[in-house]
Amino acid sequence: MEPPAPNPGHGAGRPMATRPAPCTVRSPVALQVGDVKTDLARPGVAVIDVALPPAQPLDLQEIVFKNSYTAFLTVRVQRRHPCDVGRASARKWVTCLWNHCLMPSPHTEAGSQDYFSLFRHQLLCDVDQVTAVRLILRQPSPVWLHFTLEELRLYPRGQQSLQTDFPSWLSHLAPQQQPENLHGGVPDPEKVSTEVQQLWVLTEMIRANQTAARIGRFDVDGCYDINLLSYT
Amino acid sequence: MMLEQDTGLSLAIAQIVQRLKGSSLHSQLERQARGSLHKPEIKLESLKEDIKDFLKTSGWEKRLQNAVYSELNVFPSPCHPAAPPEHMKEPLVYMRKAQGSWEKRILKSLNSMCTELSIPLARKRPIGEQKELFNKWNEMGTDEPDLSLFRPVYAPKDFLEVLMNLRNPNYENGDQPSFRNHLGLIQVPLKVKDIPELKDYFSELGLNTGQLGIDDSTQVPPELFENEHVRVGQTVLTEQDSAAAQQYVRQGCPTALRAELWALILNISNQPEDILYYEQLKSNVIQHDLLVDSLIYKDVKLTASNDDYYFVFEDYLYQVLLCFSRDTSVLEHFSYNSATPPKSYIRGKLGMEEYAVFYPPNGVIPFHGFSMYVAPLCFLYHEPSKLYQIFREMYVRFFFRLHSISSHPSGIVSLCLLFETLLQTHLPQLFYHLREIGAQPLRISFKWMVRAFSGYLATDQLLLLWDRILGYNSLEILAVLAAAVFAFRAVNLMEVTSLAAAEAVLADLSTLKVMPLLQIFLFATVT
Numbered sequence: 001m002e003p004p005a006p007n008p009g010h011g012a013g014r015p016m017a018t019r020p021a022p023c024t025v026r027s028p029v030a031l032q033v034g035d036v037k038t039d040l041a042r043p044g045v046a047v048i049d050v051a052l053p054p055a056q057p058l059d060l061q062e063i064v065f066k067n068s069y070t071a072f073l074t075v076r077v078q079r080r081h082p083c084d085v086g087r088a089s090a091r092k093w094v095t096c097l098w099n100h101c102l103m104p105s106p107h108t109e110a111g112s113q114d115y116f117s118l119f120r121h122q123l124l125c126d127v128d129q130v131t132a133v134r135l136i137l138r139q140p141s142p143v144w145l146h147f148t149l150e151e152l153r154l155y156p157r158g159q160q161s162l163q164t165d166f167p168s169w170l171s172h173l174a175p176q177q178q179p180e181n182l183h184g185g186v187p188d189p190e191k192v193s194t195e196v197q198q199l200w201v202l203t204e205m206i207r208a209n210q211t212a213a214r215i216g217r218f219d220v221d222g223c224y225d226i227n228l229l230s231y232t
Numbered sequence: 233m234m235l236e237q238d239t240g241l242s243l244a245i246a247q248i249v250q251r252l253k254g255s256s257l258h259s260q261l262e263r264q265a266r267g268s269l270h271k272p273e274i275k276l277e278s279l280k281e282d283i284k285d286f287l288k289t290s291g292w293e294k295r296l297q298n299a300v301y302s303e304l305n306v307f308p309s310p311c312h313p314a315a316p317p318e319h320m321k322e323p324l325v326y327m328r329k330a331q332g333s334w335e336k337r338i339l340k341s342l343n344s345m346c347t348e349l350s351i352p353l354a355r356k357r358p359i360g361e362q363k364e365l366f367n368k369w370n371e372m373g374t375d376e377p378d379l380s381l382f383r384p385v386y387a388p389k390d391f392l393e394v395l396m397n398l399r400n401p402n403y404e405n406g407d408q409p410s411f412r413n414h415l416g417l418i419q420v421p422l423k424v425k426d427i428p429e430l431k432d433y434f435s436e437l438g439l440n441t442g443q444l445g446i447d448d449s450t451q452v453p454p455e456l457f458e459n460e461h462v463r464v465g466q467t468v469l470t471e472q473d474s475a476a477a478q479q480y481v482r483q484g485c486p487t488a489l490r491a492e493l494w495a496l497i498l499n500i501s502n503q504p505e506d507i508l509y510y511e512q513l514k515s516n517v518i519q520h521d522l523l524v525d526s527l528i529y530k531d532v533k534l535t536a537s538n539d540d541y542y543f544v545f546e547d548y549l550y551q552v553l554l555c556f557s558r559d560t561s562v563l564e565h566f567s568y569n570s571a572t573p574p575k576s577y578i579r580g581k582l583g584m585e586e587y588a589v590f591y592p593p594n595g596v597i598p599f600h601g602f603s604m605y606v607a608p609l610c611f612l613y614h615e616p617s618k619l620y621q622i623f624r625e626m627y628v629r630f631f632f633r634l635h636s637i638s639s640h641p642s643g644i645v646s647l648c649l650l651f652e653t654l655l656q657t658h659l660p661q662l663f664y665h666l667r668e669i670g671a672q673p674l675r676i677s678f679k680w681m682v683r684a685f686s687g688y689l690a691t692d693q694l695l696l697l698w699d700r701i702l703g704y705n706s707l708e709i710l711a712v713l714a715a716a717v718f719a720f721r722a723v724n725l726m727e728v729t730s731l732a733a734a735e736a737v738l739a740d741l742s743t744l745k746v747m748p749l750l751q752i753f754l755f756a757t758v759t
Binding site (some may be wrong): 066145 | 260276311312315319323324325328336339340342345346347352353355356393400401402403404412420421520545558560573574576577578579586589590591593639656748
């Protein structure tokens, strides 16, 4: 008997219907002037390199991660161009997200452990045929001991991470419609039948869904003779 | 939690639709829509539009609007789909852990009370006892059971000790005083509003806006503000609009309209099924006796019964709190509360999930002073089922945040930090002085905030304060008032030399006028 779970259509905690792209996420490397071991000042910048399998450049749809005290994020990608085939010359890094704010107030907790999604349309440049991704993390506040990103996942195009489980009619919410002017004679029977059909589908859906009625029973078959409280 | 705007909106809509499905409002709307099909103005060609118009003119659309508004106020915005359910309860891992440890301590305390006194956690009453309780239902206060062996599970000061020891393991908590350490008791770096932000947030409390609690005093002619304000209140009630009511009460509720306005904001309509539900809870109380009942009895006897304003309501308090403990619908709020309801198993079925139950059925273990959340409401509502529903809604919207560890801006940790920060920033001399004499201000104000000032202010002042809690859907005003009280008594406090003396200066708040204090502190203090 669990407390009521968060509602479906929310997708929280459920395994993703789609798989993230395979990639290797390296641990963050702090960028620091001077000796890392002896220098007392804390580095405020770290870099996470994500390598994709060499033969499989990715058309990036979404980047999902859990923040861990990073304040600002910059994302750079390396892309493969058709003219690069056969050439071993260094590919250019392109910035696709610049100084994106994850923690609006870096000395305080807001946003510090939240989950974030970055979609391709939010990025500054085209992210097709990506071969490597570099995440530059900045945390200007010296009060935090460590900062990084966790649970980093890249989703290829054509698949979305969101479990959009809500009914399809929601995505077809009609805009405000003006009532029909019927002075021009009898309405089109086709139109009428589609509208009635839609209404019927709606009613059926509502009827089919079990009501989330509250049962109100706290006992098991009339018995509430219990042990001591559990600690787990 | 960043979601693309459109997807976030669709997700929020889907969640609200899901929650409203199966509610009694939903079946009523269905029934109304079906019934309207007989009406001549509903035509087949424009069926959808005509039914929508019908629902609008008959007032049902407004009821749906109020229900949606209520859902938006109570439930947090949907989390990122990758976030686990715990994240909605509390996003910060170390706070979840601290809440878990605190709960374990409470469970241990309850279990040891159970074994020491050899009293079961729950017991089915024999028929004779059930009959007796049924007959005595309206006068349970006359009972004088022996409660000397029971002790409250915890008191606010125990909880304060836990909050003082709260630390973020990723934060630089050095021993040496530095800018990183806070000078108060709370050492977690939560974001709290400063006075310019509070001025903006509580803008309706400003000097140029009329307030009940200030502009309705006897010296002010009622034509200037009061009459018009009452008239607007009556219009809001006629329109039955929750959102408008919430905006209206920011300037205070006229006494005659307060009960209805609060019910409108909390979306309580006291339908027949609600009354039936309350009666069902009452029969649950009669059938089973719980150990927490004794804790409730003890709490009422120790607090409300001793209070000059509230002792008359003793019987009501039992009727509400005993039923509250049996109400499983309260379990729903644990999806956004950092706390977790205690669990147990039917005797002999330890570890078998089909025999797992929550204890108490509503998952809330009362602490010392809990009954004070209900007492002020007794002035407004006299019908037990309505009083019950109002209290339950107030609990799952506001009061639960005052005794669970979370990073929410209205959670007790944020309120404590807000109080300390306001005092330190705007009364630095006073703060320093009190700290030096070993009288950290939070030690005195904590109990006020945990009880939302119930039992400390005069009732009319308390109700004016709770008007604003409802109006702004936030408890931050409690921290601002606490700081304003210290500011008001600053001169006397500067002269004390011990914690006990400081407590004495602040022992009696019953003469304070809440709204002038808040207004002066926020809008009229020279910084």
